[in-house]
Amino acid sequence: MSRDVGLQQLVGVDGGLIRFGPDQPLALDSGGQLKSLEIAYRTYGKLNAERSNAVLICHALTGDQHVASVNPLSGKPGWWTQVVGPGRPLDPERFFIICSNVVGGCMGTTGPSSIDPETQRAYGLSFPMITIADMVRAQVMLVDALGIETLFAVVGGSMGGMQAMQWAADYPERIYSTICIAAAARHSAQNIAFHEVGRQAIMADPNWQGGEYGPSEVRPEKGLAVARMAAHITYLSEPALQRKFGRELQGDGLSWGFDADFQVESYLRHQGTSFVDRFDANSYLYITRAVDYFDLAASRGGGVLANAFTGARHVRFCVLSFTSDWLYPTVESRSIVRALNAAGARASFVEIETDKGHDAFFLDEPVMHATLTGFLDAAALARGIK
Amino acid sequence: MSRDVGLQQLVGVDGGLIRFGPDQPLALDSGGQLKSLEIAYRTYGKLNAERSNAVLICHALTGDQHVASVNPLSGKPGWWTQVVGPGRPLDPERFFIICSNVVGGCMGTTGPSSIDPETQRAYGLSFPMITIADMVRAQVMLVDALGIETLFAVVGGSMGGMQAMQWAADYPERIYSTICIAAAARHSAQNIAFHEVGRQAIMADPNWQGGEYGPSEVRPEKGLAVARMAAHITYLSEPALQRKFGRELQGDGLSWGFDADFQVESYLRHQGTSFVDRFDANSYLYITRAVDYFDLAASRGGGVLANAFTGARHVRFCVLSFTSDWLYPTVESRSIVRALNAAGARASFVEIETDKGHDAFFLDEPVMHATLTGFLDAAALARGIK
Numbered sequence: 001m002s003r004d005v006g007l008q009q010l011v012g013v014d015g016g017l018i019r020f021g022p023d024q025p026l027a028l029d030s031g032g033q034l035k036s037l038e039i040a041y042r043t044y045g046k047l048n049a050e051r052s053n054a055v056l057i058c059h060a061l062t063g064d065q066h067v068a069s070v071n072p073l074s075g076k077p078g079w080w081t082q083v084v085g086p087g088r089p090l091d092p093e094r095f096f097i098i099c100s101n102v103v104g105g106c107m108g109t110t111g112p113s114s115i116d117p118e119t120q121r122a123y124g125l126s127f128p129m130i131t132i133a134d135m136v137r138a139q140v141m142l143v144d145a146l147g148i149e150t151l152f153a154v155v156g157g158s159m160g161g162m163q164a165m166q167w168a169a170d171y172p173e174r175i176y177s178t179i180c181i182a183a184a185a186r187h188s189a190q191n192i193a194f195h196e197v198g199r200q201a202i203m204a205d206p207n208w209q210g211g212e213y214g215p216s217e218v219r220p221e222k223g224l225a226v227a228r229m230a231a232h233i234t235y236l237s238e239p240a241l242q243r244k245f246g247r248e249l250q251g252d253g254l255s256w257g258f259d260a261d262f263q264v265e266s267y268l269r270h271q272g273t274s275f276v277d278r279f280d281a282n283s284y285l286y287i288t289r290a291v292d293y294f295d296l297a298a299s300r301g302g303g304v305l306a307n308a309f310t311g312a313r314h315v316r317f318c319v320l321s322f323t324s325d326w327l328y329p330t331v332e333s334r335s336i337v338r339a340l341n342a343a344g345a346r347a348s349f350v351e352i353e354t355d356k357g358h359d360a361f362f363l364d365e366p367v368m369h370a371t372l373t374g375f376l377d378a379a380a381l382a383r384g385i386k
Numbered sequence: 387m388s389r390d391v392g393l394q395q396l397v398g399v400d401g402g403l404i405r406f407g408p409d410q411p412l413a414l415d416s417g418g419q420l421k422s423l424e425i426a427y428r429t430y431g432k433l434n435a436e437r438s439n440a441v442l443i444c445h446a447l448t449g450d451q452h453v454a455s456v457n458p459l460s461g462k463p464g465w466w467t468q469v470v471g472p473g474r475p476l477d478p479e480r481f482f483i484i485c486s487n488v489v490g491g492c493m494g495t496t497g498p499s500s501i502d503p504e505t506q507r508a509y510g511l512s513f514p515m516i517t518i519a520d521m522v523r524a525q526v527m528l529v530d531a532l533g534i535e536t537l538f539a540v541v542g543g544s545m546g547g548m549q550a551m552q553w554a555a556d557y558p559e560r561i562y563s564t565i566c567i568a569a570a571a572r573h574s575a576q577n578i579a580f581h582e583v584g585r586q587a588i589m590a591d592p593n594w595q596g597g598e599y600g601p602s603e604v605r606p607e608k609g610l611a612v613a614r615m616a617a618h619i620t621y622l623s624e625p626a627l628q629r630k631f632g633r634e635l636q637g638d639g640l641s642w643g644f645d646a647d648f649q650v651e652s653y654l655r656h657q658g659t660s661f662v663d664r665f666d667a668n669s670y671l672y673i674t675r676a677v678d679y680f681d682l683a684a685s686r687g688g689g690v691l692a693n694a695f696t697g698a699r700h701v702r703f704c705v706l707s708f709t710s711d712w713l714y715p716t717v718e719s720r721s722i723v724r725a726l727n728a729a730g731a732r733a734s735f736v737e738i739e740t741d742k743g744h745d746a747f748f749l750d751e752p753v754m755h756a757t758l759t760g761f762l763d764a765a766a767l768a769r770g771i772k
Contacts (some may be wrong), residue, residue, distance in 0.1 A: 013684070030642045064510070072551065083753045114400040125644075128642075129642040129643065131628075146717050160603045164436060186633065187633070188624065188627070188628055188633075188646070189624075189628050189630070189631040189632055190619065190622075190624040190625035190627045190628070192633070192648050192650050192651060193615075193650050193651070193654050194629065196615070196621060196646075196648075196650070196654055196655075197612060197615045197616045197619070197654070200608075200611070200612050200615060200646060200655070200658070201587055201590075201612045203644070204587075204590075204591065204608035204609060204611070204612055205590065206592060222586075223590060223592035225590070226586050226587045226590055226621060227588070228588060228613065229579075229582070230616050233576065233579050233580060233583070236576075236714075238575075238576040241574070241575035241576045241579065242574055242575050242576070244575070244576040246574075246575055247573070247574075247575065247578070247684075249679060254679060255516075256515040256674065257515065258511075258585060258589070258671060260582075261678075262575070262578050262582075262678065264575040264578050264579050265578060265582045268582055268583070269582075269586070272586070289644065291648075292648070295633060298633075318553045325499065326712075337487045357687065372396060377392045
């Protein structure tokens with residue numbers, strides 16, 4: 001698809017799939033390149049005449065491009081309808097909102113379940129390792145193709161926040177503002193440990209077949225479900241789990257067996273089994289690895305996080321954390337803000353009181369919405385966006 | 387083995403195996419009974435003439451009776467040599483120290499891997515469900531067989547602390563003091579959730595074979611290793627993991643693959659693979675379930691924890707917690723102490739400042755050792771033990 005023709009068509013249909021030919025390979029941090037790249041993306045709203053109102057939303061670990069519209073696989077509403085939509089902080093009447101599936105993903109963008117044009121089989125583990133910076137580099141190709149020079153904002157929570165910071169480090173001249181929610185500038189030992197449990201659960205499943213399950217009908221569903229269950233606990237807080245489930249039973253009494261006696265077990269099993277319907281196990285391996293590898297201070301700052309942001313002094317930053325988030329706790333956001341301050345960048349920081357844990361950023365959190373609205377309104381005014 | 391002959395022999399060899407015949411079944415909370423019961427135990431020191439110096443140590447989830455002597459399976463030193471030994475808080479020169487493998491375990495006491503005398507095959511999932519109270523009831527049978535009327539102390543950490551509290555609730559007249567370290571009076575929703583991840587990991591392993599892997603050579607090692615890895619993270623604190631491993635790599639650089647790049651991954655994998663050499667997957671299912679079912683207020687207090695301790699007003703309690711323990715955080719110990727106070731029992735409580743997490747109770751924690759020594763010395767003086 002040529003850029004000019006593609007652009008026209010794709011904006012018209014609120015997104016779609018954009019294909020980059022072998023002459024436009026994606027350069028990778030690992031040293032290799034991805035010669036065949038397709039990016040699946042979704043847009044909401046219209047690019048204004050000045051091309052100044054584009055907002056890129058970066059999705060989290062298992063997210064996708066369906067931010068505010070029904071997910072075709074699950075049939076569920078988009079994952080951020082609380083933030084994107086009419087009357088929401090990111091209103092498509094005002095902003096041209098873009099979200100693309102990350103490279104390595106499984107919702108249309110090239111990833112390990114894609115067909116390798118050289119072999120005509122799914123990549124599996126022959127897919128190259130990717131990083132957060134690689135994801136961002138692919139997003140830059142999309143933004144270029146859409147004819148956008150400068151993004152009004154790059155916005156993301158969790159792994160999406162990591163991408164937003166990576167944009168500020170690698171392409172500061174192409175962004176006006178950055179919103180980083182419930183994220184960290186590097187993955188901690190405990191974070192890596194939880195991801196490793198998930199990967200080992202997948203790789204322990206004989207149906208994984210060394211990642212070569214592509215041609216078969218059998219997929220490592222049990223391993224992937226266990227991975228999701230372990231991860232899901234880290235997305236919630238202990239108090240929220242206690243408030244929501246406590247020791248409530250599914251039935252009238254104990255089963256004296258290994259059925260899901262407790263409601264929290266049933267809930268967790270459901271999280272696992274429903275996840276395998278919409279996610280690919282190899283993508284889970286690759287994307288968790290990309291997050292584990294993320295260490296912005298090491299990769300872009302020579303060990304000093306502030307150095308990663310020296311080009312981003314003009315960028316307006318909004319950093320948010322949640323009091324009960326133990327995956328990326330407030331201390332991680334504080335270190336980002338300190339680095340931004342040290343670099344001389346403009347940083348707003350709000351720690352939001354909630355017991356909902358890491359996943360609070362998906363939920364109806366009035367303080368988060370008010371903070372986002374306030375930050376975006378001020379930035380839009382300064383940028384001349386009506 | 388008859389009780390009289392057995393007793394003589396067994397004390398002589400610092401423990402061993404005691405067998406209870408079908409005429410002495412173990413009554414179970416589930417309503418059934420275990421007709422054939424063997425208890426594997428270890429003793430240190432000598433029972434004094436007054437029979438007043440016996441201390442029962444209750445082990446944790448995956449612990450065993452080898453408290454202060456080499457574990458015959460792993461070849462490693464006992465798991466609590468920091469606390470039990472010459473010059474330690476529990477000195478065998480002074481106390482007669484007993485520790486038995488819990489019912490449902492896999493270190494000699496009857497459990498799901500034992501041979502069911504009725505079928506001559508391993509029980510597998512036909513083993514009855516057990517509870518913390520069942521474990522204690524088996525310990526009472528052992529203590530009876532050893533000719534001990536009153537225990538000077540029942541001591542335990544984690545699941546061992548739950549057993550110690552269960553003793554105080556069910557057999558207060560048979561104990562003089564109780565030490566409960568890093569435990570909770572009930573398993574929280576998050577605790578249950580982590581256990582459920584472990585169970586699902588085991589049951590997802592096709593080698594588990596519905597629990598009937600007994601006759602085969604193939605065991606669900608991968609599933610059990612994943613279960614252990616997930617659980618192990620909960621035993622450590624985030625700061626300790628960061629201090630110990632951070633983002634340190636195994637080799638000179640990233641592997642750009644799924645090998646254990648980070649030291650924390652290698653450490654965790656080792657925890658998983660070494661665990662399967664010493665533990666049985668079905669025992670893991672049964673014992674985690676027993677802990678999930680534990681709720682002392684509900685089972686013994688009609689919903690009010692203090693009611694569980696009304697018979698234990700004369701018992702001296704020592705409750706310890708660790709600041710960085712997020713598995714059974716201090717708030718859980720405080721609620722135990724509040725209940726003891728409300729019941730009119732004598733309770734000492736110390737929260738120990740450490741970054742070592744839940745597993746601190748196994749480690750060289752000087753404040754814990756000093757607290758235990760002080761508590762035990764005062765109780766021994768009052769009890770007339772020299």
